[in-house]
Amino acid sequence: MRIGGRTWIGAGLAVSLFFGAAAAAVAGQEAAVQTPAARGVTQVLTAAELAAWGRERGDAGALIMAARLLAEVPVRAADGEPAFLTATSLLDEAAALAGDNPGLIDAIDRLRDPLTRGVRSSAFGAGPVLTVKSLQARESWVFDVEARGGEILRVAAIGDGDTNIDLTVRDARGTVICRDGFGDHYPVCTVSPRTGGRMRVDIVNRGDVWTKVQVLSN
Numbered sequence: 001m002r003i004g005g006r007t008w009i010g011a012g013l014a015v016s017l018f019f020g021a022a023a024a025a026v027a028g029q030e031a032a033v034q035t036p037a038a039r040g041v042t043q044v045l046t047a048a049e050l051a052a053w054g055r056e057r058g059d060a061g062a063l064i065m066a067a068r069l070l071a072e073v074p075v076r077a078a079d080g081e082p083a084f085l086t087a088t089s090l091l092d093e094a095a096a097l098a099g100d101n102p103g104l105i106d107a108i109d110r111l112r113d114p115l116t117r118g119v120r121s122s123a124f125g126a127g128p129v130l131t132v133k134s135l136q137a138r139e140s141w142v143f144d145v146e147a148r149g150g151e152i153l154r155v156a157a158i159g160d161g162d163t164n165i166d167l168t169v170r171d172a173r174g175t176v177i178c179r180d181g182f183g184d185h186y187p188v189c190t191v192s193p194r195t196g197g198r199m200r201v202d203i204v205n206r207g208d209v210w211t212k213v214q215v216l217s218n
Contacts, residue, residue, distance in 0.1 A: 163207020
């Protein structure tokens with residue numbers, strides 16, 4: 001599908017570069033199994049990054065591509081607040097940028113139609129677990145996840161863009177096994193424990209204002 005000519009090519013390049021980086025991050029963990037749900041976490045994170053890229057440039061085509069990526073991944077909603085990053089919300093943003101461009105409007109309408117009917121089957125299985133929580137300034141959110149031995153565990157935190165989010169994963173002894181504190185809105189940790197067990201996830205809002213965080217894990 002061609003949308004917006006050169007702009008659409010830029011969006012496609014951004015997706016290619018992000019997936020390439022994700023593949024490189026997993027390359028050193030080939031001994032561990034990457035489940036469909038773990039791949040789903042990566043794709044949702046890619047959609048979030050691409051959507052941010054599109055917002056910065058006023059690029060409706062990038063937001064449409066991000067919505068397509070997000071729509072492919074079913075999620076298992078846990079207790080918490082409603083998700084703020086959804087395929088529908090991205091299409092609403094794209095529509096606001098599309099103006100009277102008939103190609104963009106048609107692409108948005110075509111994608112909205114299957115969304116109303118729901119995902120019937122997916123390459124990502126049941127999909128990752130999704131939880132949404134509001135965090136006050138400097139507040140931490142700590143919870144446990146169950147890791148399976150020999151299987152990649154991927155945890156991602158997607159902020160709403162207001163503040164920087166840090167993510168830390170510790171094993172049952174409290175040892176830090178992954179930390180993403182690069183000062184961005186989309187920290188992610190990928191670990192491949194040899195044995196199963198509980199992992200403790202610590203998410204911190206580093207900003208001076210409250211923010212919403214959308215967390216996914218397989």
